[in-house]
Amino acid sequence: SQTIHQWPATLVQPVGSPLSLECTVEGTSNPNLYWYRQAAGRGLQLLFYSVGIGQISSEVPQNLSASRPQDRQFILSSKKLLLSDSGFYLCAWTHPRGNTEAFFGQGTRLTVV
Amino acid sequence: EDQVTQSPEALRLQEGESSSLNCSYTVSGLRGLFWYRQDPGKGPEFLFTLYSAGEEKEKERLKATLTKKESFLHITAPKPEDSATYLCAVQAYRVTGGGNKLTFGTGTQLKVEL
Numbered sequence: 001s002q003t004i005h006q007w008p009a010t011l012v013q014p015v016g017s018p019l020s021l022e023c024t025v026e027g028t029s030n031p032n033l034y035w036y037r038q039a040a041g042r043g044l045q046l047l048f049y050s051v052g053i054g055q056i057s058s059e060v061p062q063n064l065s066a067s068r069p070q071d072r073q074f075i076l077s078s079k080k081l082l083l084s085d086s087g088f089y090l091c092a093w094t095h096p097r098g099n100t101e102a103f104f105g106q107g108t109r110l111t112v113v
Numbered sequence: 114e115d116q117v118t119q120s121p122e123a124l125r126l127q128e129g130e131s132s133s134l135n136c137s138y139t140v141s142g143l144r145g146l147f148w149y150r151q152d153p154g155k156g157p158e159f160l161f162t163l164y165s166a167g168e169e170k171e172k173e174r175l176k177a178t179l180t181k182k183e184s185f186l187h188i189t190a191p192k193p194e195d196s197a198t199y200l201c202a203v204q205a206y207r208v209t210g211g212g213n214k215l216t217f218g219t220g221t222q223l224k225v226e227l
Binding site for chain 2: 006032034036042043046049090092094095096100101102103104105106
């Protein structure tokens with residue numbers, strides 16, 4: 001069966017510090033991968049998605065970037081965090097075709113202080 | 114642009130008091146409509162996918178239905194453990210690109226009390 005791992009679960013970082021969040025998927029090949037952000041009381045906002053190694057699409061302009069160095073690894077990064085980067089970050093995957101429901105990791109609560 | 118609106122924002126029920134959550138959507142060619150359950154501090158948990166108007170799916174006390182403009186999540190005789198935020202999302206057909214991405218509503222926060 002497929003599983004998705006996301007870490008760390010919580011993170012407190014000072015303004016101006018770098019960020020690296022990692023997500024890995026097991027049990028499937030060539031998944032589509034996604035990074036979402038969920039602000040308090042708001043819906044999930046899609047930040048990036050990837051349909052293959054090295055292929056990244058950005059949905060909104062922001063202080064973050066994403067990379068996919070391996071087929072089942074997705075990384076969310078920032079060189080200098082802003083207070084507005086605080087939020088709940090979720091990684092997800094879908095099959096590249098066929099059943100298209102998304103499966104989510106457990107999330108990372110990021111607080112920028 | 115795909116849009117999803119969920120109502121009510123919050124709902125408080127007594128145990129056993131059935132009700133429905135609404136998800137209204139606009140999308141250029143619906144590929145699928147999805148319902149998720151999200152517990153505090155956790156990632157969303159997949160519940161149902163609906164593909165075409167008239168389709169229904171059931172799981173325990175939950176039943177999801179779909180029309181051309183909206184979906185309902187019916188909760189029959191809820192229990193306190195059904196308390197969670199319920200999210201609705203849509204996926205559109207795209208000729209190229211898009212990567213099966215989902216557009217989410219802001220959710221309905223359900224509280225079921227004894």
